[in-house]
Amino acid sequence: SLLQEMPDIQRAGLLAPLPRQNVYAEQQYVPVPLTGVQLRVQVVNFVAQVEVIQEYQNKEENPIEVTYFFPIEEEAAITECSAELEGRTVVSKISEKAEAKKIYDDAIKSNKTAFLLEEAKADIFQLHVGNLSPGAKCKVKIIYIMELPIEDGKTKLTIPTTVAPRYTPAENDSKVAIEIASIEHDFMTPAAMNLQMDILMKTKIFSITSLSHTLVSTVQENPNNEGLFHASSTFDGPTTEMDRDIIIIVDTEEPIEPKIILERGEDGSVAALVSIVPQFDLRKQPSEVIFLIDCSGSMMGDSIQLARDALHLFVHSLPVDCFFNIFLFGSTFTSLFPESKPFNDETLEMAEQLMATLDADLGGTQIYQPLQTIFESKSLVGKPRQVFVITDGQVSNSQECVHLVEKHNQRNRVFTLGIGSCADRHLVKGMARAGMGVASFTTLGEKIAGKLLKQLKQSLQPCVHDVQIDWGEGTTGGAIDCQAPLKTPPLYDGTRMLVYKLWDKGVTMGEKVTITAEKPGGQMRVEVDIEADSCIKGDLIHKMFARKMIQDLEEKCVNSDNKEIKSLITDFGLKYGLVTKYTCFVGVDEESSNEAGTMVTRQVRNMVGMDGSRGRERRIRSRSRDRGTRRRSRSR
DSSP, X not given: OHHHHSOHHHHTTSEEEOOOXXXXXXXXXXXXXXXXXXXXXXXXXXEEEEEEEEEEEOOSSSOEEEEEEEEOXXXXXXXXXXXXXXXXXXXXXXXXXXXXXHHHHHHHXXXXXXXXXXXXXXXXXXXXXXXXXXXXXXXXXXXXXXXXXXXXXXEEEEEOOOOOOOBOOTTOOOHHHHHHXXXXXXXXXXXXXXXXXXXXXXXXXXXXXXXXXXXXXXXXXXXXXXXXXXXXXXXXXXXXXXXXXXXXXXXXXXXXXXXXXXXXXXXXXEEEEEEEOOOOOOXXXXXXXXXXXXXXXXXXXXXXXXXXXXXXXXXXXXXXXXEEEEEEESSSEEESSSSOEEOSHHHHHHHHHHHHTOOSOSOSOOOHHHHHHXXXXXXXXXXXXXXXXXXXXXXXXXXXXXXXXXXXXXXXXXXXXXXXXXXXXXXXXXXXXXXXXXEEEEOTTOOOHHHHHHHHHHHHSOOBOOEEEEOOBOOOSSSOEEEESSSOOOBOTTOOEEEEEEEOTTOOBOSEXXXXXXXXXXXXXXXEEOOTTOEEESSHHHHHHHHHHHHHHHHHOOOTTOHHHHHHHXXXXXXXXXXXXXXXXXXXXXXXXXXXXXXXXXXXXXXXXXXXXXXXXXXXXXHHHHHOOOOOOBOO
């Protein structure tokens, strides 16, 4: 193969092939400007701060502009971006996108090195480093914060490392789709990556394990001087490839106890974060269960086997009083039955025949149309509809799909299962949020029976969605008093619910926060005590509140041209220093360069995910040859 014929230095990722117009021409290689990625992670209870240090070097004879699309967890908030250039620290500032791009372009024209960080999609960001002189080195530090979910009673941390190829429907000519389609891929890691993680918990840490990587961990048996239990982890080996999400599970003594954190900002405002993991068991209700299975080409290899196993387990676990149907989708979609049928021996046998031939052979990932068909189909009387979507989610129109689910969530509850090592987390989690369901993820080698049976059990129970929170606050002296998300999400057994609240200065807090919800058999009530040391100083919770509010505004507003929503998101981004659709980080090195030459743009390619990469190698390589090299030149 072509990979086998490459010299060792090329296959190690130090050089990358340039796409070319003529497939018979001699392959050319240029040095990859990304030379290393360091991850510095700190976990404190159910919040994580991730510091990403990207190291660049221009190994060419002319100045270059580096562009790099990289992923982060879709609910995370990027709070800081800075650069170190030849020993000088360049601090960025948050600006409206148009202003930030003008600052960046003006710096390039003035022979200055500059960097710009912008959002391409909710879980994909693009970094530009312009006017990097020949031989020059640059370190860019990006910090983001995120909340951590509970899975099987344990805290789960996921750090995405690569953007898988996304399918772009032909009719989707949006700006987001065009940017996503421009992301280039390779079968070599763009750079080596290392990890240093520190964990601080209020309760004893039993173990740290990873579903994706081999770790070396040290766990302290006794608490430190601040009463916190400490553990640390690194990769087993100095570096690893960037071909899959990093998934880490932290098992502690009491990860599910209710908690509240209060934070007072410099302006006197108070932000609150309440966390509960409810425990309850409700009687199952007869339901209509519809499975929507991704059989597109991106599911080739391990992913389609995971989907097949998951579907087999789901179907064989259905109760006898339910109706069900199975939809398969790719460029087109088909269904097992014209309409849902009772679950019995005959229909089970028909489902078995379908599952035996299930394969990733339906072309592109066109998920919107089958979703719409399911949502608009006639409902069964007395049988609430539960929709299970099993997909790697590698599409460019994820926001449109989330809006579609939001539009139909009164009659369709949506649960999602993300398949593979680099599933689209925005699509998978966003559709579950909008559909008032639960999202889950699975990768090769993971034991999936427990989490899938739990998800099926949650879907067959009545939705506990009339949730009210009494924050116990007194009268405030200002006008700000808002919650994020605006509507409290539904409660599910064993699944963490996080809700934020922001008050203006002058608020006085009570002794507890009370959460109530109506469920079959009576009211559910949870009280969370506000401890004396619950209030801290800073802006971390304020920023997380703002990120959640921005996410809520984006997903609830179908009209992307809504000026009021755009203004609110921009104001949140500027006030709390967050990268959004409309705000960017920009930084400029004030020292001008005397280097001559024409600047050439080099895109750092994302590594194709480990799932089914062999099967996709030929297809992507062919596509990259047809596309040609994307370059952008500026005179100096």
